[in-house]
Amino acid sequence: MGEFELIRHYFAAAPCAQGGEGVALGIGDDCALLDLPAGEQLAISTDTLVAGVHFPTVCDPLLLGQRSLAVAASDLAAMGATAIGFTLALTLPVVGPDWLAAYADGLGRMAQRCGMALIGGDTTRGPLSITVTVFGRVPTGLALRRSGARVGDLLCVGGYLGSAAGALPLVLGQREAPAEVAAPLLEHYWSPLPQLHLGERLRGLATAALDISDGLLADCGHIAKASGVALEVNLAQVPVSAPLQAFLGQEAAQHAALTGGDDYVLAFTLPERALSSLASQVHVIGRVLAGQGVTLRDPQGRDITPVQRGYQHFRETP
Known part of the structure; x- marks a missing residue:
């Protein structure tokens, strides 16, 4: 043909x-x-x-x-x-x-x-x-960009994180799981639904935004750099689905949510006053602070930021 x-x-x-x-x-x-x-x-x-x-x-x-x-x-x-x-x-x-x-x-x-x-x-x-x-x-003038986050803004995501990274052993045939656990993870990997409606609702509200493709911490680093601010992520507030926790356990599920790629969920910053109109679709996971970079904190407030923050196609080797 x-x-x-x-x-x-x-x-x-x-x-x-x-x-x-x-x-x-x-x-x-x-x-x-x-x-x-x-x-x-x-x-x-x-x-x-x-x-x-x-x-x-x-x-x-x-x-x-x-x-x-x-x-x-x-x-x-x-x-x-x-x-x-x-x-x-x-x-x-x-x-x-x-x-x-x-x-x-x-x-x-x-x-x-x-x-x-x-x-x-x-x-x-x-x-x-x-x-x-x-x-x-x-x-014109309402496109969401990475460069507008302001000190005092909330850091938010539009859904559960880590499901696609958690599904990878299932996709590759390395592990099996009961249908009620495997099905939602595989659905998120193979058929992630772009958050187009949420993106439209964020016009005029969000100060910065991107979609999470290489891992939450890595992609938040792009917002921090473009906006000239620091982002603080609270581990206890990062949303992880029940199937992912059942499949990987809590610690590994949290790691997937923080550093795993292929989520295609929106991460964005917005003033606290704008939260009420979006509350049903938003998980607040941290704040925008003065400074630079991304910091992960445990429930006690300690800095537990990992060295490896996400996927890189071209990683320098020593």
Whole structure:
């Protein structure tokens, strides 16, 4: 099957490729065309997933389709953007009809959940890798950024942490667990739901935000550096799900919540007065202080900040 036939058969005809609000022209021409309302800016982000690095080489393509769009769309949530559409660049070692059909199905399911349209892309032959570029819109001046945290703000997250890192032994087949424990962890790993609605609600409220992809402590370090402040995280306030604690035990579950990647939950700072309008979706885990860096404190107030704070793709070696 040639490139153009592949695109037409598995992707151009998919329900998620039939356009949507903000899409003036989708698949079929040299470029897609997007319409933006007056007074709004275009938000763009790209994520690449590589087999054997970001996901197991052998895995369910339907789940992979869901995950590959979700992790990219999470960046739109982190900016407070309303999702519009996405492009897909797919590198395949072979063209397998069953694999492609399942992958396209998973991709379409996540696109529907996120309200996004597939508007273009590319296919080529090579080691399996997936690059998704997402497009969203946000009112001018209201995009959430990493650089606005202020001393006295609360440090918050939008959900339980560590579930995806905890699921990794299950994903890799290294451990087993009862269905009631394994299912929610695997769901969070393979189908993280981008917090797009929360991101939109944070416009004009949050002073800084990002999505947690490399670990809470590591990613909070980006806010601290960009904002020129210090962030203090209270261990006892970091939310960990019951299935994760049942699977790993309390200490290991807390470690996963602090340093594990792939959560795709929003971390953000906001003035205390803004908390009441978001309380049902927010876990307060610390505060913004004068200084620099990120500090983790135990219930007694002692500094227990670990040396390794999260995942790094390119780590320097001694």
